[in-house]
Amino acid sequence: MAKSMLEVVNLSKVYKKNKAVDQVNFYIEPGEIVGLLGPNGAGKSTTIAMISTLISPSAGDVLLQNHNVIKDPTKLREILGVVPQEIALYGDFTARENLEFFGSVHKMPKKLLKERIEVVLKQIGLEHEHKKLVKHYSGGMKRRLNIGVALLHEPQYLIMDEPTVGIDPQSRNHILETVKQLNQEMKTAIIYTSHYMEEVEYLCNRIYIMDKGRIIASGTKEEIKSILSSEKIIVVKFNRHSNSLIKELMDQPLLSNVSVKESEVSFTVAKDTNFLPLLMNLCDQYKVVLNSFQVEEPTLEDVFLHLTGRALRN
Amino acid sequence: MFLSLIKKQVKLFLRSPSELLLLLAMPVGLILILSFALGSIWDGNSEFKKIEVAVVQHNDEVGQMEEFLNTLSKRIPVNDLMVQNIEEMLPVSTLLNQVLGNPEAQEFITVTQLEVNELELARNNGKYNAIIEIPEGFTVDYLSSLFLEDEEDIPSFQVYLNESEQTTSVILQNILDYYQYQYSLFSQLGKNQLFTEEISVPTLDLTSEIRTVASKEHITSSTYYTFSMSVMFILFLASTIASQAYLEKDSHIFDRILLAQVHPLVYLASIVVSTIILTMLQIGILFLFSYYVFKIPFTNLLLYLLITFMVSLVIGGISALLSSLNYRSNSATASNLFSNAFVAILALLGGSFFNISGLSPVLAEIGLWTPNGAALEGYLRLIQDGTISSIQQILLNLGILAFVFILLAFLLFPKRGGLA
Numbered sequence: 001m002a003k004s005m006l007e008v009v010n011l012s013k014v015y016k017k018n019k020a021v022d023q024v025n026f027y028i029e030p031g032e033i034v035g036l037l038g039p040n041g042a043g044k045s046t047t048i049a050m051i052s053t054l055i056s057p058s059a060g061d062v063l064l065q066n067h068n069v070i071k072d073p074t075k076l077r078e079i080l081g082v083v084p085q086e087i088a089l090y091g092d093f094t095a096r097e098n099l100e101f102f103g104s105v106h107k108m109p110k111k112l113l114k115e116r117i118e119v120v121l122k123q124i125g126l127e128h129e130h131k132k133l134v135k136h137y138s139g140g141m142k143r144r145l146n147i148g149v150a151l152l153h154e155p156q157y158l159i160m161d162e163p164t165v166g167i168d169p170q171s172r173n174h175i176l177e178t179v180k181q182l183n184q185e186m187k188t189a190i191i192y193t194s195h196y197m198e199e200v201e202y203l204c205n206r207i208y209i210m211d212k213g214r215i216i217a218s219g220t221k222e223e224i225k226s227i228l229s230s231e232k233i234i235v236v237k238f239n240r241h242s243n244s245l246i247k248e249l250m251d252q253p254l255l256s257n258v259s260v261k262e263s264e265v266s267f268t269v270a271k272d273t274n275f276l277p278l279l280m281n282l283c284d285q286y287k288v289v290l291n292s293f294q295v296e297e298p299t300l301e302d303v304f305l306h307l308t309g310r311a312l313r314n
Numbered sequence: 315m316f317l318s319l320i321k322k323q324v325k326l327f328l329r330s331p332s333e334l335l336l337l338l339a340m341p342v343g344l345i346l347i348l349s350f351a352l353g354s355i356w357d358g359n360s361e362f363k364k365i366e367v368a369v370v371q372h373n374d375e376v377g378q379m380e381e382f383l384n385t386l387s388k389r390i391p392v393n394d395l396m397v398q399n400i401e402e403m404l405p406v407s408t409l410l411n412q413v414l415g416n417p418e419a420q421e422f423i424t425v426t427q428l429e430v431n432e433l434e435l436a437r438n439n440g441k442y443n444a445i446i447e448i449p450e451g452f453t454v455d456y457l458s459s460l461f462l463e464d465e466e467d468i469p470s471f472q473v474y475l476n477e478s479e480q481t482t483s484v485i486l487q488n489i490l491d492y493y494q495y496q497y498s499l500f501s502q503l504g505k506n507q508l509f510t511e512e513i514s515v516p517t518l519d520l521t522s523e524i525r526t527v528a529s530k531e532h533i534t535s536s537t538y539y540t541f542s543m544s545v546m547f548i549l550f551l552a553s554t555i556a557s558q559a560y561l562e563k564d565s566h567i568f569d570r571i572l573l574a575q576v577h578p579l580v581y582l583a584s585i586v587v588s589t590i591i592l593t594m595l596q597i598g599i600l601f602l603f604s605y606y607v608f609k610i611p612f613t614n615l616l617l618y619l620l621i622t623f624m625v626s627l628v629i630g631g632i633s634a635l636l637s638s639l640n641y642r643s644n645s646a647t648a649s650n651l652f653s654n655a656f657v658a659i660l661a662l663l664g665g666s667f668f669n670i671s672g673l674s675p676v677l678a679e680i681g682l683w684t685p686n687g688a689a690l691e692g693y694l695r696l697i698q699d700g701t702i703s704s705i706q707q708i709l710l711n712l713g714i715l716a717f718v719f720i721l722l723a724f725l726l727f728p729k730r731g732g733l734a
Contacts, residue, residue, distance in 0.1 A: 081573075086566045090322070104318035106574040106575075251728070
């Protein structure tokens, strides 16, 4: 069980003139699941590579109960498991051979390794498929084994970098349930990076939102959503699409973050604003019928849009 | 843990059919092709078409001998010993049985006896490389010129050579010149009345054997190409292992290994050791193949093993150096460049295609500083009954090369993992 807090202090990474990570501060308590949310290229992977001691930061520290792990990574590596975004497995080995190899480089005693392999194969749902070569696995199965390898030595901290990229919904659900179970039953502390806000929202106690190498918001889901507490999200449907009407909506000072998704148009308004008369007038003016409208709670996606002016998945 | 890294590497290699094809099937194929294609030229026993010789005799020689003996007996008494000696110096029989018909010559000359009426057709159709026409009364005239004082003229026979086939013409010309010399010698001896009834004519016993100038064991094409192809294809192994190592970085497997508290240099050492094992295995398989197919004698196995180990050490060093460069450049450029360009250059300098040491002493010296060239030279010295002292310099060269490559690899290898 995790006993020590992992802390990141003013972490930066500069590649030539490009600041990939800029003054990131971050912490994770034992037993927590913390989300690192941000679009592709936000600096998430570089941040976790530095936290896991694989690359040196240009500035800043990573502390494990005040022990500097940049200078001496041994202590952290003993209790850390990393699930990289890439499938870090040997395609010409079976699942069992992969687990045996990575277990043996971890210097796990043979008997313990054998027991752990059975447990992990069950955890990731590959107990009946362990004799197949990994190159013949589906994308989802490979992702599950990619996680399994990181679980072999029972890490107290687990870093998962986009573990559900490019897989089918069924495998995705299996992975999310496995992560949840690990945290609840094994009390494994997990840093979960993703650009899928619904995954982060479902799994994480606390969330850090990253953009362009910086943390732009952090806190619990509720705290982050409260950034938009003075506003509400309105989603409306018209009988037909009208570019002129959309342009008019975008020009209205009362409305912000106007976006069009198929037949729906959404926008943000201040909580106390009565926007309906304005909307009805515009419908009359452009001969468009308002079919429906609903008021929605802001999501993390809305918060990201609000903070950066861009969608999470561009 | 170190053993696991090596086991993994060997297992990965053995499960990769394309690599096995390149590193084992291709050299085997090339050894076979080159040995058979260039073997006859290399070994000096060219399997060219047999030389076809036709002989046309206008008279039966035995009948002519009897005719001569009748004439001779009228002048001098003829005893059995004399008859026996005359039988042995019959010119056409000597030509057919001892010159063209001896077992050595039979391997490359086929003699066909033709009737006189077939001569014209044979001359026109070009089937024969040479046609020897023995004129009427040739044997009687020849024997008369040897034994009868009043017979002055030495008879001659006619040879038609097919000039369109120059090589065979030259060979035949030489053979017949030799015969002519012997034949003239006897004639002169006869003219000077040096023949007596006691004289015995030695039979011509032509044998030949190919020997090298220094009287060392002859190196056959199959021996040469077994060694040269083996030492060339182990170079590909170095780039293959380095490419696989880069894939481990690219897919973040290397990061996983580092996170398991494996020092990067331990990982690099595992590349060196597994390459040594695989190189020795590769050479072993290729040598075993040649041992069974070409019966190449690997005497003094320990010395072969010593050279194999030393050259494997160099290949291990190259593999580690290429891995270091790949890891530094974050691409497989170094190993690709090595297999696509450097292997060909090293193969040429090292004499893998042909022995370049004869071209210039400088090239020969450079060749000895290539891993394949040094190993090839070492193996060739061993097959010629070399001893440890004859391969000392080779072992030293290989040792220096291995040391330099391994040192550079360890200095250049990045000490952390990270994003590909």
